[in-house]
Amino acid sequence: MSLFDDQKEQHKADVNWSALNEIPRDEQRKKQSWQLINQKMTTGNRRWHLWKKILHPGVIGPAVVFCFLVLFFPGIFQDGLFNEKTSEKMEPSYGSDGNGQAPAVQPDNQDEPESGGGLEETPDQAVVDAESLDIKLQQLMELYIVASEDKELLPEFFEEFIAFPWEAAYDRYSEEAAEMLTWIAELDEMTRKEYMAKIVEDLYENHSFRSNEASFLLYHLYTLQPVEFLNDLAMLVDEQDQAALFQSVVEYAEQLGTLDFVKELLIEVRNQNDITRDSSLRAEWNNGMAFTTYQMYNDTVLEETLLEKSGKILTTLEKGNYDLLAEEVHEEKGLTISFTADFEEWHQFSKEEVSNFVTDSSRYYWGEAEGQSVVVSPAQLIRNYFLNTDFTISAFNSQTSERGERLNTIYENYIDGLYVEYFAADAASEKNDWRKLRLVFEENNGAWQLVAIVQDTKQ
């Protein structure tokens, strides 16, 4: 397991790993720790011996007999009192709708009033019945109002909030849910995040975050706290789940017609945070931008136009017709060519410079390939490195991914851009290598013009 190819660098890294493994430990504290462990072991043992005494048949036997008699012959001790109290308890209806009415949906036995009320119903009763849902929601709202006054009722409220069948009601009660979620967001930080976490955790554990219910909740969580949402999403262990959770938000936004808003929030996140300082957040942000933009233009005329345009540009590149290529280049921004997906090495050329690529023999440093520096002219780079393979698949604004390779950072550089990606599996490679070429476009005076050509390869 080497971090670096360079032996000297690797040796340095090994020394540093060893140093971390030798961080000093305070000997005094170590001794104290052992004494405390010893103490706790003794206390633990004493408790265990006490339990042993309690569990002795001579003690436990009569206790079991007593409990048996209380349970099965309560009359011996209470003379019928127990039964009377139980029936009294069943009288008042907790589940009224505020007017003293019983819930509209009644169980089979119509003569008896419903006991307990909606919030205590069994899960089987959580049916998609409009009236019963209205009642449930009203009860939830009542609980929400009470809980907003009395914090002790918060756990009960959240339990019911999570248990509410939003799946069946998300389109009916979006306003109410948004109100409650907004209230959650305004609680003190500890409480807010604890309960938001419970909501998302519940969705996660049930693997249902592609459902409408989950999308609905996730969308609101994202719009309330986009930075926290992305940050925590970025910390998910499973990258597929990360993507699925955010896709869920974006797909819901599409239903609402608020994809622009999702994108605006993403841009705000970037404006307020240095996303490059955190690789996970950075990946999450770039993925989010790519997917949101994809969803905005998927199946539109623009997607078709750009796929067609990029197909022609690829042919132009293959033919080495740079005059024609220059016509597609952005008038103000020119053309940026990057050897890596994360724009580590790049050069920018004006329209005019692009049209002179055929005769331009100036050589530039582009980066490393197979341990060798690549120092060639732009035309050589395109011919010998970018196009030395057959691209078989093209995709519009495909989502980026962080799989240990370089991150696609097109959206950090071209916030309003769209791109077409060409993919080729390198059949000659034993390591399942692949190569991608991304053509990035931006709108300029109503026309979509080429602003960048970016290569991505398996590292």
Added chain:
Amino acid sequence: MEDEWKRIKLEELYEQHSDAIFRYILLTIGDAQQAEDLTQEVYIRAFKGMEQFEGRSTYKTWMYTIARNVIHDFYRKKRPIAFLPSFFINRPEILQLTPDEIVEVGEEAVQLYQALNRLKPAYRQVLLLRHLKEFSIKETAEILGWSEAKVKSTTHRAMAALRSEMMTEGGCQHEPVR
């Protein structure tokens, strides 16, 4: 008699592994005092659970499994503010070492730790176990409760991410002119 055997065995395990476990916890959570407290907790749990130890793994692997659970519980209890608390272990604070300790460990090693610290928890965990503690893929899978395939692929990704973090920190940033 049985208790006495447990006590002797635990003392032996304390002598053998407690320093390494302390460092594993310290590098995960960043605070020496907390790390010491959690190391105690690891051994107390080991004492309580010793009868359940079936010998399917080594004592060492077993101790690290407990340590991993203790760390997980620590974050759950201490910081319920995490947005998705049960999916990940939170990031540690900056490694709190005294100036003398930094001199002893070396500034470059501290930088390595900071790079490690910027990785996502799963990456950090797998690197601490695989690279620092030199556990095998099988042992790491046991400790983390993952499949061996997941350990392999996560290690690969974690190494690439760490390399990238270290190079970003050491190299210069370029931005295309807009």
